[in-house]
Amino acid sequence: MAVSLPMPFQFLLSLLLLLTRAVLSSSEYLIGVGSYDITGPAADVNMMGYANSEQIASGVHFRLRARAFIVAEPQGNRVAFVNLDACMASQIVTIKVLERLKARYGDLYTEKNVAISGIHTHAGPGGYLQYVTYIVTSLGFVRQSFDVLVDGIEQAIMQAHQSLRPGSVSVNKGDLLDAGVNRSPSSYLNNPAAERSKYKYNVDKEMTLLKFVDSKLGPIGSFNWFATHGTSMSRTNSLISGDNKGAAARFMEDWFQSGQKIPRRVSTIVSDLRQNHSRLLDIAASYKSSRGQSLDAKVRVRKASFVSAFCQSNCGDVSPNVLGTFCIDTGLPCDFNHSTCNGKNELCYGRGPGYPDEFESTRIIGERQFKMAVGLFNKATEKLQGKIAEWWKSDTENVINEALKSGLAPNVSDAHMINGHSGPVNNCPSQGYKLSVTNGKTYLLRLVNAALNEELFFKVAGHLFTVVEVDAVYVKPFKTDTILIAPGQTTNVLLTTSKSAGKYLVTASPFMDSPIAVDNVTATATVHYSGTLSSSPTTLTLPPPQNATTIANNFTNSLRSLNSKKYPALVPTTIDHHLFFTVGLGLNPCPTCKAGNGSRVVASINNVTFTMPKTALLPAHYFNISGVFTTDFPKNPPHVFNYSGGSVTNMATETGTRLYKLPYNATVQLVLQDTGVIAPENHPIHLHGFNFFEVGRGLGNFNAKKDPSNFNLVDPVERNTIGVPSGGWVVIRFRADNPDNFTFPTASNCRRQVSEVVTSV
Secondary structure (H helix, E strand, C coil), rough: CCCCCCHCCCCHHHHHHHHHHCCCCCCCEEEEEEEEECCCCCEEEEECCCCCCCCCEEEEEECCEEEEEEECCCCCCCEEEEEEECEEEHHHHHHHHHHHHHHHHCCCCCCCCCEEEEECCCCCCCCCCCHHHHHCCCHHHHHHHHHHHHHHHHHHHHHHHCCCCCEEEEEEECCCCCCCCCHHHHHHHCCCCHHHCCCCCCCCCCCEEEEECCCEEEEEEEEEEECCCCCCCCCCEEEEHHHHHHHCCCCCHHHHCCCCCCCCCCCCCCCCCCCHHHHHHHHHHCCCCCCCCCCCCHEEEEECCCCEEEECCCCCCCCCCCCEECCCCCCCCCCCCCCCECEEHHHHHCCCCCCHHHHHHHHHHHHHHHHHHHHHHHHEECCCCCCCCCCCCCCHHHHHHHHHHHHHCCCCEEEEEEECCCEEECCCCCCCCEEECCCEEEEEEEECCCCCEEEEEEEECCCCCCEEEECCEEEEEEEECEEEEEECCCCEEECCCCCCCEEEEEEEEHHHHHHHHCCCCCEEEEEECCCCCCCEEEEECCCCCCCHHHHHHHHHHCCCCCCCCCCCCCCCCCCCEEEEEEEEEEEECCCCCCCCCCHHHHHHHECCEECCCCHHHHHHHHCCCCCCCCCCCCCCCCCCCCCCCCCCCCCEEEEECEEEEEEEEEEEEEEEEEEECCCCEEEECCCCCCCCEEEEECCCCCCCCCCCHCCCCCCCCCCCCCCCCECCCEEEEEECCCEEEEEEEEEEECEEEEEEEECCC
8 A cells, every 4th residue: 555645735745845945044934824614505405425316415514614724935935725624626616716816916826836625525515516427416516516615715815815924834743543444455455465564554544734833923723634534424414514524623723722622522513412413313304495595704704813624635445434334234244345235335334433323423533633633733843844756666667567467557656757866755865957057058958758647847947948849840939937748748948047146946747637646746956057056045946736727728829830931830721531539548347457346447549449469560461461450440439428528337448459541641630539438637649650730629528510610720739749638639630641550559647558550551
């Protein structure tokens, strides 16, 4: 079991570490906290988490909040982190919040320095996410759920911004043993014994806490990360609740505001859970109010002098139901290997420490996290500092082979590298790659993304790049401070050394705007000007957040061919073959694999997964060897559905070595459409032996009637590797003037696999 930090923690801690290194004479930052109500509709709305269409809210267990924390460097760099009493954050919520923050503060808070995370409670209102899969059970988008989240996050950040004062941040960590158990112990036992022997427990038991101390007022807040699911309240619960983490946060805030005495009850939830259990159940069964109404501002704003957040960590297999799982019909333990009762998983329920009282279980697990946090809080004296980076500690081919064997995604890498150096990493003495430069010169940087899975952002602090070439083809020069480069792509940029002296941080960090696990720690290097003392401070830069879609789109949309007399853009305008390829993932049978129900995750194009032949395709074609391949690859998807947002019941793909034949010199338009069959994600795709023109791209489903009117047929970028956007499409055009078999290998975060082959004869 590889223990890793969750994305919001990695992002925020990385930014704080960068800020720490920038402060030379003092450990103080400017710190601020804020808290705002985000309860939303408390009746007649489906709850988010269990995907149970019958789980409709009928009242409130306790109210939900957005808790914001801002850490700012006196010179200007800052980061805002918001923890939500919600199942998860939402890209569309984040986009709307950033729009409001921009209108209010300009570029002070952007996608570069704002992180929003949810505690994963399964008892909050649903319907606020943009993906269709997540809003099926809520019967579509719920405006009330969405609006209250956006309002609450904005107001919490405003409070934190207005309360910024000099202060410090300290860190502490320790093991909490009785607030989470592995809910898939049989799966864990499938890990090699040598791997399991590396860890003391079969889940992550560590809590990491940050303590915020105002220089004059004393402690003003804290937040911590600990892995346990927000499922103390079961799928039959109908009361809005922050579950165990929301309860823990209320405990912590009450504890501090009441003179740091351990509270005996959840005073801000109900007067006494055990005494009021029957009353709450009666409310849950009988409450039939209209849709929720907005609260008066005086009720919603709580000017808390102390704000505490209990953030979610890597909770995938961690359950708060520490007594185990039992069948609700027989009372016997569930089947160990499959978590079923007579083959039915809906009869298998977890039991918390307060069983059969879910409210009591919520209180107990919340209290255990709270008490652990208090202990860490009281002893948190180590000022925040540290190092960042990551890489794989094994041969990448072994990583791929293990993924193919297991049927699951490859292990997330241990580090990103810049010219073979990660920068400082735990158990690694590397100080990072150093590029020595002289003032007043222009350097050509040839950038290649040699990563297996991830698109990467590349930045140099205090400098702009001039992009001049991609994939060995000139482009119209343009300036940018951030480069986006997909696996297999190349980008040449000019770097002008305009500084007199100094050291400047270089960062390489991943871009992934879908819920896919990636290696989210930043690789670092430095640009050293000649004559700079080794003791000189490094000028820092903040890497874009992992889901910085706007930054990625701005770079991609800026790429244009030269289209000059010397370098014309020979874009095909008359098309002989119109092809439409869907690109995505599926599940195929594999009795020995671990992807669930004896299946493996596979890549596919037009629902066909490529089978590697034993005879090379070019000799088979040239010598007319039969039985190696067929020429029946579909030119269009065999099944039409809502590619970017719909769900399908059958995730299986066809397999084969299937080709699509093109006459020599034929002109081709190819639509590449991402699908969300398992999850939407970006797909870097390479066309062997050819360049092509990217004439259009967009989000959602490609519309053959409307989208071509927006094609760029004048100066589209020309390249040989393209990234199909997550939940979107890209259209390329080319001329099949290289008589050969040429392949479309796709790289995805679940699989690196050659998916299909096209032949030109």
